[in-house]
Structure formats: structure tokens, C-alpha cells
Amino acid sequence: MTVGPPGLRVESVDVLVVGAGPAGSTAAEHLARAGHRVLVVEEHPKVGEPVQCAGLVSKRVLALAGSDSFVRTSVRGASVFGPSLRSISFRASEPRGYVIDRAALDVFLAEKAARAGAEIRTSTRFDRVVATSSSGVTVRLSGAPGGRSDVQARLVVGADGVASAVARAFRLRRPVEILPAFEAEFPRSPGDPDSVEVYLGRTIAPGLFGWWIPDGAGGARVGVAADADGTSARTYCGRLVERLARRFGRALGSPTAYIVSGIPIGALPATSGDRVLLVGDAAAQVKPLSGGGIFTGMRCAEIAGKVAHESLARDDLSRSALSAYDHAWRAELGEELRRALYLRRIFTRLNDAELDAVVEALRGAASEATIVAFGDIDFPTHVVRELLGRSPSLVRLLPKALGAWFSSGTYRIPEVEPGPLRK
Template identity: 30%
Template structure:
């Protein structure tokens, strides 16, 4: 496969997850010579998330039974005492997909518009060369040097590519949620179109979930607490009385684990000749840990900006800053607000969570955070100290 790694490309995208595949798609679609580098031998492996995503229509991606497993209408928030709050509405609608198939679909879609893809390939070095970079790639065990004008770092939470040029991406361990999940068959769902979120000591400073996935369900959790492994918390969750006998006939068909950055976006996502997207950039909801939609949207912006820069023959930080301005305008305030909410939730004990659940209506179309906070404070004035920054 030597033909894949030619000497020079306009854009090299590192990482073939949703962010990287969307970035390469929009770069190639706009006529830019693009290489997509993926360290795994199979795109979409290993899966490290619960596979839920909001509506795909924004990206002009047709809904296909090939990768869509469930249509989601909303979710249940379940307090430690078992109280369920039902949330429905357009913001909660979406899908649970088969990531192994979905990620590969996105990469194939990118290849169809011209992207060259190198699987089982790692970027091991990156250094300036004329008006771009030389990128050292180990491809199928052999070393190659590729010249490029722009690098898009989409290499996940453990990103090393941006670090090579001085963009700080490494995450604080206390800002990384450790996740473990079984895909199980035989789970008794509350509703085949509703996600379930469980809060409390069963998943310290995080939450547990059950997501319907067609004939199966994703049952998992994420924790910040490092006193035990996520898998140990997960196995305890499976035996928790709150689930009663809903898992008595269930059995795992797959196990997944990984880390999710929930500390908010990194300080800088752009420099001369480089942009950072997806998990590498911290473009993940600090509150839910969801990142597929953010990755796809920010990746799309990065690909568009890269193609413009190549056509202008200007790859400077100033030109590429269009990417940072656009993604921040769309997402930054929301991410920082969610970061505040996450930090508050991590301070609440089970009694506090039960109080919050009790003051919330059983069914909601939307969550009015300030209205809920005022109700909570009225019932438990001692909790005011946690919410001052939000209602001030």
C-alpha cells in the first residue's frame, strides 16, 4: 500500500474518529489533497463511549439501519432514592448508533470525496518545514516522511500531535472520567426509546446509564473517583437494588472502557499550520461526557477552514483562527456553563441529589436551571452555598 503515503499533502488529519473524518471530508470535498492517518488497524475500534448522538440531519447524513440502532425521544434522570424525572423534547432527541459501523461510514464518506486513508499508522514526530510541517508516520511498520501545509490533530484524549508543536492538550487526571460499559442482551428497559441516567454513590462524581440499542442495551458508568476501578463500580451497579430484577436475564456481549475528558476545552486550539479538534481539544460536554456531535461539528469547521487556507496559500495562526472563532461562538459558552454545573454536582451528596429530584416536576420538556435552584434553596437553604455563582 505504498501508494497511499505520497510525499506531500495539503492537509494531514490525525485520527479517524468522527472529528477527523468530518475534517478530512470537508477538506477533500473542497478540493484539497488530504491524508487521514489512523493508528488502529480498523476504523471504529475500539469503541469507548455509550454511542448516543443528537440528530444527524444537520450533517446531511442519511439515517441508515446500517448504523442506527435506536431512536431516542428523551431520558429519565434517576435520583439515589429512585425518583424518576422524565425529560422529553427536541433537545433530548437523537439516536444510539453502532460506533464501529458509524465511524467507518464517516471515513468511507470522506474517502469517496478524495481523502486517502492510512490505517495502522502512527504519527511519531512533527517538525516545521518551509511553510508547513514534515510529519513522520509509521505505517504498517515502516517509517515515512510526509510534507503538509496543515495538520489537524484529532487523535483523541491521549493526543500527542498537538503537544509536539507546543499546544498543551494533556488532561489533568481529575478532569478525566473513567468509563466502563457492557453491551448486554436481555435487559428489561423502562422504555425502548428513553435513556436512563442514575446518580449517587453508585457512580461517584459521575453517573451510570442504560441506553437502548435495538436488540441490546449499553449499561455503563463514568466515575472521577479513582479509589476503585470503573469496572468494579460497574459490576456493583449491576447488582444494585435500584435495578430490581431488570438484569436477571441479561448477559454481556461486549465490554468497553476508556477515558473521557470533562474539564472543558483546552486553552488554544490553533497555531501556525495546525488545528486541534474533538477530544484532543476538550470539545466534550463536561456535564454528560457526550462528544460525538461536538466532534463532528468542530471537525467540519476545521476542514472548511483548512481548505480556505490552502486556496489562499496562507496557513498562519491568524488565518486558521477562523476555526477557533467559529467553534467557540457555537459551543464555548455552553461548555463553560456545563463545566460550572458539573463542578457543583460533584460536590452534592445523595441527600442533596434527592432534594433536587423532589422539587423537580416528574415530567419536563426543558430544564429551567435557575427555577429549579430557587426551589431547591427554598426547601434546603443550606445548599445556597453551591449555587451562588449561578444565581448571582
């Protein structure tokens, strides 16, 4: 510990991780295990709270966490409803998704990071960068217990979610867009407990979709992520709840919890800089077709941990050394996210009649078999490509560029413009 300006403590660490969500704790665990001094700061008093997630994940998340202790139930099926409520359904013979207790996942991962040697400091907020020098970055923290304090870190990992203060402090770009999302949790709900439901349509959720997810205890998580067009995501969610009540033939009752947050779409063009890496939602490492970011965030955090360890060992934390992280995670996930972003652009331009026509084109045993065979919630563009290849009526509904994509292995989907610079 060194002494900074009068009355201010300055401690030194190798890595300051900002945010104890799944991405931050995963990066912290890997770096602490490699022998680095890691401090994780979390602005909330309790890790995992408030929950801002529907908690539907693939098996890969359980594998990355090394546990299934936080799983509440699994689902094998899904139904997709068009705007007119015509639907397609499919069911696999084995679980395809896991509904988790999201707070329990966050606590599990933070405890794992702590066991590896990281210090987790709650009620502590990253405020800003106060100085940079040849030995590190000095960062101002605020909050209990010690009021303000400064930390000097050789490397800062920004895992502070969609509104990342770290990304802002290091002047990294914003995501292409941020979709407002709203979810209500109902302790009792009719519906198939082995299946999730997805609702499409401009009046329900323009820009993404609405969801009904069984919670494993007889209730359900009902939410929407929708473009901000002057109507709030909460209003859209209310419409979905009314629609569900009509479909189920009875009201869902009163919700016991609400979630309001934003989903970043369109990964940042650079997720590293001098002495900084961004992981998870802070880097917008989120699947553009579903808004899911737990798998992508945790996997990228693992990659960040490896690259950061090598850079710390060489004592080269320059932008060019850390750009190895950008290259590594994009080599694994970049093409999927890019394709999904492009497909999302096409999808969001479809009107309700066209969305109904897409659902109609997907009806039938052949499409259902293709979806069951190729459906993967982490890599959804694979099944889209298969469906386009097998369904001429679907291709006719969509732009010509997509035809080029599925008929040629080398066709490169156009880039979507990056998000704006941060002020």
C-alpha cells in the same frame, strides 16, 4: 513524492488528518471537497473499531452526517435516579435521542471523506513531528504496510482522541480532567426500550453518572464515567449492574462487549497553533455535563474545515491565522461548554443526600413539563437555567452564584482553571 533520509519515503500533502473518528473524517471530508490533498491516518486496522462510545446522540448528529443509516433506535424518554433510587421520569412526544451503531457512523463518515477525495490509510500511526520548515511540518508515521514513513503536510489536524499525540507533539495543553469510563453491553436486558436511564450518586458514579441505554435489539449498554479516586470505573460499573439487577428483579446476564476509555472534560484553552488544529476529543470539545462529544466534535470539525480551507488558500497557516478557528467554534459552543463545566463543578460537590434532594425538588408535573419543553442533550444548561428559574426549592440547594446566573442575562459564570501544560 520526495526522498528523505536514506530509505525513508517522504510524501507531501496539504493536510494530514490524524484519526478517523467522527471529528477527523468530518474535517477530512470538508477539506477534500474544497480541493485539498488530504491524507487521514488511523492507527487501527479498521475504522470504527474498537468502539469506545455508548452511542446516544441528538438529531443534529444525523443532520451533520447527512444520514440516519447508522441509527438503531430512538428514545423519547428518560429517568434520572438519585442515590436512594427515587427517580424522576419524563417523556416527550417525539424522539429526543438516537441510539446509533457507533462503528457504522465512523465507517459512514470515513467513506464519505474518501468519496470526497481524501485518502484513508489504516494501521498507520502518527508518531511525532520530525521537522518544521517554511513549507510545512514533517511527521513520522509508523505501521503497516510500509513500516516507517515521513509525510510533509502544510497543516496537521489532530483528531486523535482523548490521548492526542498531536496535541502533545505541538505542546498544547491537556483537558481540565480526564474521566475514566467503563461500559458493558448486554444482549438481553429488561427495561423500557423507549427511554434511557441515568444513575446519580457517589457510590455509583462520583464525578458524572451511570447510564442504561437500550440498544434497539432487546439489549442495553450499561456504563459509568466516574472520577478516579482509587476505585476503577469497572468496579463502579459492576455496582451499577448489580443495582439494575435488583431494580429489574433479574440479572442482566453476561456482557458480550466491554468499553474502557477516558472522557476529556474542559476544552483546551487553545485548539490551534502554527500549522496545527485540534478537533473533537483531542481538543476536549466534549459536553461536561454528559461526556458526549460526537455532536460537538463533528460541528467543530466542520468549522475547522472552513477555517483551514481559507488559511490554505491564503497560504497563511500561522498560529494567528488559525486562531480564527478557536474564535469561531467558541462563538458557537464555547459559552455552553463553559457554563456546563461550571455546573459540573457544583454538581460533583453534592453529596448523596443533596443529590437525592435535587431529584426530589425536580419531582412534579411542572418540572417534567419544563424538562420536556427545554431539554436538549446538546445544550443541557438551557434546561438547568429554566429549572432554577422555576424552582425555588432547587435554588436553595445550590450555591448563591447560580441564583445570580439565572436572574441576570449578563452574569458571567466564573472560569474554571485550564488543564496543565503537556510535558
